[in-house]
Amino acid sequence: MPTVAVDKEDLWERLGQSFTTEEFDKLCFDFGIELDEDTTEEVEAAIKKGLPAERPQLKIEIPANRYDLLCIEGISRALRVFLGKGEAPSYKLAYPPGGEKDLLEVRISKETAQIRPYFASAVLHNVTFTQRSYDSFIDLQDKLHQNICRRRQFVAIGTHDLDTITAPFRYEARPPKDIKFAPLNKDKEYTADELMTVYESEKHLAKYLPLIRDSPVYPIIYDSKDRVLSMPPIINSEHSKITLNTRNIFIDITATDLTKLNIVANIISTMFSEYSAEPFTIEPVRVVYPDGRTVITPDLASRPTVARASYINSCTGLTLSGPDASALLKRMSLPSSVNPKNADELAVDVPCTRPDILHECDIMEDAAIAYGFNNLPDTFPTTSTVAQPLAVSKLSDIIRHEWAYAGWVEVLPFILCSHEENFGWLNQTDDGSTAVKIGNPKTLEFQVVRTTLLPGLLKSVRENRSHALPLRIFETSDVVLKDTKRERQARNVRHAAAVWCNKTAGFEVVHGLLDRAMAMLEIPRISSADKEAETGYYIKEKPDPTFFPGRAAAIFYRAPTKKSSVGLKLRSLLHVSEGDLEIGKLGVLHPEVLEKFEIGYPCSALEFSLEPFKKQMPSLWTNDDL
Known part of the structure; x- marks a missing residue:
């Protein structure tokens, strides 16, 4: 969630009262936001030491879809209404004396369809900025750019001195x-x-260059004298930059997404319209598209919708009347009224600053917030059920507890890893039919969903190699394998794995760990040559490029014959056609593997599947859909 830093005293002044940290924390919780930090103590400590310090700030976490709360102006307005200290402002368009024909006009060329086809604009007249309100104006643009604008990919905002x-x-x-x-x-x-080269070294702007660099044309905005206003989404011009002394502001907004364009145009213009000589008024701009279509922006009209008091009551357990529900919605800046012909129906006017209201359930949520989540009645569900853990989770807990009791430390690495870590660094080859690959990975570290737990364990050893030896770590978690028989084309398989790192390889240590796990699962150890044993496990030497030659073994499990149907299903699951099931492997890791993971001591590893040992449950309660 985005975090907004606001000046503490400025916020108290806007709210008309002061709060202790605890009081304001509770107010934030009641409203559905969260106080992350109060810097007052840090500021006071710095002042006592004679160090320079800023004014105390409150850092507030905001829901990602509440764009109207990304600045102190929006937060203070919403909280004042919530506290009953005022009504939600009514935003309106202020046309020039000559009416619509005298509006400022922006004409769009047809070439913009190749790069950023949508445009919106607004004008704020007779604005009076202080340093704090000016900084808030700039900060809101940045917050919008990083949030709904997706780092300017979908929308870019420019502000200019209209004079x-x-x-x-x-x-x-x-x-x-x-x-x-x-x-x-x-x-x-x-x-x-030249600007593409100049800004390559500037951290703030370099990340935006790829948005237009490879395009044959770049978007550009001119005035009637051919002076450049901005080259979105990269940079504005020096000529039209705004300052503390700017009185009339021209806002340009370009976009690749029309819905986001309208949301951003409404938010940026309404939030700072309070600084105009006539608060909450905005002069619209006429935008003429290449096909001759004319659009007046921004569109501040509210969106009428309907909510039912009965629906709100059914979701919250309350017994609100229509007027009571309407009063709660007004506390959340949602003007509403009861339908005179139907007392259960509420006519709600969703303001232009609340694009997060999409359905009736969003209105119900706001009513519940206004009522107070802590005040909602506690009721027993109308149906009773008895919960139980998944069979594989119960198995995992048995292994986790026993290995932890034995002095091993559990780790929780990422389930995503690089392709090299999953295959090349383990001396394995990718056959193309095993690993689920990320279509457009953000970094090289997260290219595939792991098919083995070993990369995460070995990276954990690498990052903790400064700790005293021996290192004993384990993990019980899922790996993901491709499976074309399933609708989702993949399946999760629960594995248990452990790595021992010491001055000696310690094959016998991981072997003993396997024996302990099997003893707790009540699986007897048998000989590979024992054909009479009904069930059990055994290990058998088997070459594996991940392990040192002659120091690797496969783990086999013989399912009980009395559950032959279960055994057949397990063989199908593990792609074993006949004989005992190969469920895992153990051995001394190959020096090349250790070198690639930057581990300077010998290691032994163990990994096996827990799937064959889980008790059968109704398929409705499991992840099995074969």
Whole structure:
């Protein structure tokens, strides 16, 4: 969830009262947000030491879909309404004296369809900024860019001093060699090609360059005198930059997603319209598309919808009347009224600042928040059920407890790993039919879903190699394998694995660990040559490139003959056609494997599947869908 830092005293002033940290923490919880940190103590400690310190701040975690709470302006408005200290503001469009014909106009060229086809705009007149409100304005843009705009991929915002530019404006897309201007905070003019090189070394902007770098045309906004306003989504121009002294602000918003464009246009304009000479008024802008279509932006109209008091009651266990439910919704800045013809029906006007309200369940949630989650009645469910752990989870707990009692430490590495870690570093080859691969991995560390627990264990040894020897670690968790017989084309298999790292290899240690696990599962040890034994396990030497030659063995399990149908199902699950089931392996790890994982001591490893040992349960309660 995004975290918003607000000035503590400024927020108290806006709310009309002060709170202790505990009181404000409770208020945040009641409202559905979370106080993450109060920096007052840190600031006071710094002042006592004679160190420079900022004003105390409150760091508040905001739900990811509440874009209206990403700045102090939105938080304070919502909390004032929640506390009953005022009503939700009514945002309105303020047309110039000449009406719609005198609106500022932006014309869009057809070439923009190749790169960022959508455009919106707004104007804030006679704005008065302080340093804190100016910083909040800039910070909100950044929060929106990182959140709904997905790092400017879907939407990019630009703000300009309207008094330095001249309408009408043009939004075009040109070849980069034909674009030249002085970007923000630079005196020299650069072509767009040159800017791609200049900003490669700037951490803040370099991450946005790939958004347009490979395009044959770059988006660019001009005024009527051919002065550049911005090159979205990269940088604004130095000529039109806003300052503390800016009084009239022109906001440009370009996008690849029309829905997100409208949301961002509404949020950025409404949040800071309170600083206009006439608070909460916004001058719209006429946007003319290449096909002649005209759109007036932003659209501040509320969205009418319907909620039912009976639905709210059924979900919360309350017995609210229509007027009571309406009063709760007003506390959450959702104006509503009871239908005079149907006392159960509420007419709700969803404001333009609440795009998170999509369905009736969202309205019900707001009513529950206003009532107070802690105040909701406790009721027994109308049906009674008896819970029980999954069979494989119960098995896992047996292994975890016994190995922990034996002095081994459990680790919880990631289930994703690199392709090399899963195959090449273990001296294994990828046959293309085993591992589930990530289609578009964000990093090289997360390319495949692991098919073995060993990479995570060995990486844990590597990161803890400074600890005293021996290192004894284990994990019981799932691996994922491709399975074309299933609808989802993959299946989870529960494995148990352990690694011993010491100055000596310790094959006998992991062998003993296997014996202990089998003893607790009541699986007897048998000889591989014993054909009379009904059930049991044994190990048998088997070459494996992950392990040192001659120091590797496979683990075999013989399912009880009285459960022959179970044994057949297990053989199918583990792709074994006949004979005893090969369920795992153990041995001394190959030096090449240790070298790739940067481990300087010999290690022994054990890994086997727990699936054959789980008790049969109704398929409805399991992950089995064969």
